[in-house]
Amino acid sequence: MPSVNPAGAFDPEAARARLAEARGPIFWRSLEELIDSEGFHRWLSEHHPRLAETFDIDRRGFLKFLGASVALAGLSGCGRPPQRQIVPYVHAPVGQVDGLPRFFASTLIREGYAQGVLVESRMGRPTKIEGNPQHPASLGATDIFAQAAVLQLWDPDRSQGVLYRGDAASWDDFAAALAESNARFDRDGGAGLRLLTGAITSPTLSAQLDALLRKYPQAHWHVHQAAGNDNAASGTKLAFGMPLSTRLNLNRAQVIVALDADFLSDPAAGVRYARDFVGRRSPESASATMNRLYVVESTPSLTGAAADHRLPLESGQIEHFTLQLAKRLGLAVDVRDGVLQQTQWLDALAADLQGNRGVSLIVVGATQPPWMHALGHALNFALGNVGVTIDYSEPVEKLPGDNGTLTDLTTAMGAGLVDTLLVLDANPAYDAPVDLQFAAALKQVPHLLHLGLYCDETGAMAEWHLPLAHQLEAWSDARAYDGSVSISQPLIAPLYEGRSTHEVLAALLGDEVSEGHALVRRQWQQQLPDDAAWDTALQTGVIADTALAVRTVALRADALVHTAPNAAEMNPLELLFRPDPTIGDGRWANNGWLQELPKPLTQLTWDNAVLISPLLAAQHQLVNGDLIELRVGQRTLQVPVWLMPGQAPRSLTLHLGYGRRRAGHVGDGQGFDAYALRSASALWTAPDVQLRKTGQRYELAGTQQHFNMEGRDLLRVGTLADYRHDPHFATASDRYPGTPPSLYPEYPPGEYAWGMSIDLNACIGCKACTIACQAENNIPVVGKDQVRRGREMHWIRVDRYYEGQAENPRIHAQPVPCMMCEHAPCELVCPVDATVHDSEGLNVQVYNRCVGTRFCSNNCPYKVRRFNFLQYVDDSIETLKAQRNPEVTVRRRGVMEKCTYCIQRIETAHIEADKASSRIQDGEVLTACQAVCPTQAIRFGDIADARSEVAQAKASPRNYVMLSELNTRPRTSYLARLRNPNPALPDI
């Protein structure tokens, strides 16, 4: 035995090396030999004592168990069918038709809050998420994170087993260890036991926490949410003397003022708010009123892009702006004059608000200090908006008691008061403010228990790392932004050894009920006593009448005493921290779809960059991709710059969530860790940052390089006044009005004529369509290098254009799927007829026939075609195969692909209609992009049917087609965007 040295000691390194070289039968022989050796036994009992026990009992079991850690490469190909007899089912599960998808109502929880979803399950595999139309936070749509959840479920990097100090262990081992500590907690009332969680709205979890804190009165519960909304809760405390949740009724608001508030991206209610906001912007609607949105913000956001008037101001200046506004609206506030030049803006805004008392709305962002929130509430009171456009209720989130913050926990850890820390689905070792030195403090905790989806930065430090069951694998419940409770149903048994937070807490509690379903069911036993009610709740996805009641509140007299505007008139340079638009606070870093989803405003992928204003860039002679060093106090970070039009001149924005060290194969090492500069006292704005040019460059991967439309009329915008003057303003400038003649004959009409209409007035540019399409159509992730080379594969992209001055441009978004031209330039040039016209007007790509000349892409004026330049689809990872939609071909390298209008959904509808001998009804086919759109900007259907929604949308005077002068006759058309500027303000 070469790997056993003369002294008989076992050398695992040498064994590994030898196994790596060995192949085939030799490998097996040598592994057996290896395991039989004396030295190995000794090594095993020293290093893996628990395994040594197993080993004596069952050698084969051991091979399965530890094989991976000895020689993963050699064993990976050796799977074999289970030893037990397998039997096909004789009686199929109720409702199951092989090959057909089923939809289950469930709940996805984002930062504590529920988003109701319908999960598509194909033969037991969750493959796609749709919104739940009955859920108040969804109304049938979802955000990008819900779409990406299904990829997270199948992520092979997820934690797959219990780890004890990094070595494989089992739940039983954990239970044994827990029994010991439980005995200790029983003795001392849980002194030294601390829990750390993210935001929690789950009633079951709340009840469990309460029970735990009752059982162990000495224990403490802390909440840490890296990008949480603590300021808002503190703000209601200032204003009303108690923490309350705020609910916006944007569908009732005529004039909205967002003060650094990106309500369209709100983690709890962004989807719903987007629907409500856009619902009041249609010029064709019966009310024919269009709301007006004023946004004052430091860094452009989705809400800023949707604004009629947008004012870039540094974070500190926004405070002064709000005070000035409050003064104009008659509030008793101290203002310093001369700080702001925007008097015209303030006057016009104040007048507009006064003129819309009761139907206006002031929204203050989560990044603003509590007193600003209090001031916002006071303004809403002063304007009579409370009860109309804004409501208050009991807090939706469960709030920790005093000393429940991460800072308190760190202090306790430093003082040696923490013996056992249970971290539930949080990652403070990565995302804690740097000045807390949390990771260092963690090392002093004797027993760190971590329950997480990934063995992340915190998990790596833990004594026990426990795999968390994915949301689609476990029972749970959660509240939506308005308090409505919905149940999370598991769509699949845990793929690995994951367990839910409820199950782990039950174990900690010594609960007699230990299983997730029973725990959640018990919680709702009172409210839903019989199974029929329970089933109804599951089927609808919402438990009826659980929304929290609206509370009548009174403003405290001293609501505004804490007003403390930024003392300095102007910060030298401020650094803003914001959650990343696509990977949030970092928890989504290992999700390829989200990493590759272009950030809505910069179109960057796979990285964060510090956003700076063009003015500042000119001062420091910086261009996109220049690496600069940021210095906040003593801490520095090198990060590339990105010029952001509309950024406040002295604000720099750095997104959180990047620079992960243990995210997984996808997320590790991408981007730059903004937490390295973030301190607990300045969570959102570091008031004094210095920047230094390093002279180095960094390659950023963006999907759009050019944001100027070059005066072309691809995206058409007018004001409400333009529209009133000439409803057909959008097509007034067409070079060839109407449909120009063509030498080619028309195609004979088919059974249906599919078409799409995209309302640019509704689109907020959130990119949910892009990721929904990716999920539906098996679109591969290509990686940063390929994106940098211009080879991203998204079938529907959202173009971003900036119009006007770089300091404060108008910001537009335009989703671009395939135009499905009736006279398609791509069809003409394919030598092998791989892209053809079908009888229903679809421009169909036949992957099997494609030889890959790419002439079709060259000839596509809209550049919507995507080519598999390399083998992009990962066909080696089994779990990723399970995610894919079986109704959509997986494309291999060398073929062209593009948007199909979700032809598989059309065909499904065809089959159903044929079975019923009827026609496909309007609304029966929803494309993936249409279904997910929070604002219903995308409409799809039969344009030959004048009553169809899409035909009616296309009948709008705002209807136009892109590049009409080319006479390609697209089936996808657009409705021009409208803005509603205040005539009293210059429309820049």
Place this chain on the structure above:
Amino acid sequence: MASVLHPDDTLPPVLAPGETYASVTEAVSAITLQRRFGKSWLAGFSVAVLLTLLLTFGIGWLLAFGVGIWGLNIPIAWGFAITNYVWWIAIGMGGTFISAALYLARKDWRTSLNRYAEAMTVFAVSVSGIFPVLHLGRPWFFYWLFPYPDVMNLWPQWRSSLEWDFFAILAYLMVSILYWYVGMLPDLATLRDQAQTLARARFYGFFALGWRGEARHWRRFETLSLLLAGLAVPLVFSVHSMVALDFSEGLVPGWHSTIFPPFFVAGALFSGFAMVLALGIPMRKWFHLEAYITERHLVNMAKMMLAAGLVVDYSYLAEIFNAFYSMDRYEIATTMNRIFGAYAWVFWGTILFNVLQIQLLWIPRVRANRAALLVISLGVLVGMWLERFMLIVTSLYRDFVPSSWGMFYPTFWDIAFLVGSVGLFFVLYLLFVRLGPVMSMFELRKLVRKRTAESSNPEAKPA
């Protein structure tokens, strides 16, 4: 004396005085049969083989990983491969034109040039042919462009110019190989007869197809040559017009232009003549062929190159003019982007090589200077490559929708395929000049006879 361009021409004749049947046969066959492999030949051949190995490795890499190894992307889905393809096939055109068109026009100064020009054509077209196949996403299915009856009843798509281009290349390759080989038959027979070893005699005898020089052979040979020349000349125009339609069929601004077919033909002749000069000038020196490829040949070639170049230059002008005349914003934008955009250096390089430097050829002293001619023709070859790159890439990189604008950056493999294709061409060409008759011996003998007849009968001298 034949083919005197000006009565007071002071240039040497197309054949040096004093040549006899025996001397021309001896001079040409000696290159093949007696001359040793020189050091310079070996050095050149080694370099060419190394480059060909690089190409071979590149092809293997390409088949293993896909066209993504090149710098292609969306929007620039065509790059070096198509540029190389157009460049090489255009070079081939010049050879066919010299050999076939001048044959039909009975210009006897073509005699010493036609053989190696034809060989150049065959090799250039062969090299060009690998690119349209390899640039496919799935090159192993290239035969789907062929209208063969299959069980699925699938046919090619006849509206696509790529389909016709496929046939154009095939037809051109076949005709140019036939024309080259048939024209070589009498000379192969001569080599067979001159060979000093049995192996060589058998080698050349095999390829000579039993040519015995009978009157019957000659008659059929002349008929076939005439027919093939008659086929080849229209092909020169049709093939390159077809190549042009690969672009002008598209609606891409910068491609969608009716001027492309004649423009491409002129460009093809331009680069073909340049290649004939670039190959002929060194060969003439190394193989001591000054008596056969005389100053007159070089001067005539220079004049033809200038003429073709001027047509090309006119096309540049017409294209720019038309862009503005059309008042089409996209055409104008593409033109402005070409001239001033990110790839402006390609445009100005093209102008330098294809417009400015060739104006030197107006000067007789430049035309008579072999070094200058060599430099200019190499410049034209570079310029024509740049022109094709410009036409393809600068039309695609900024077309209709600014959000999709992008840049093309060549990768190592892009460069490897370009230099590798040059290597492959030279492997073939250098082998040919060692193994085949580099000049048409029988036609040179005809020239000797004609000259003898003229000198014995001065009245027969043509005007």
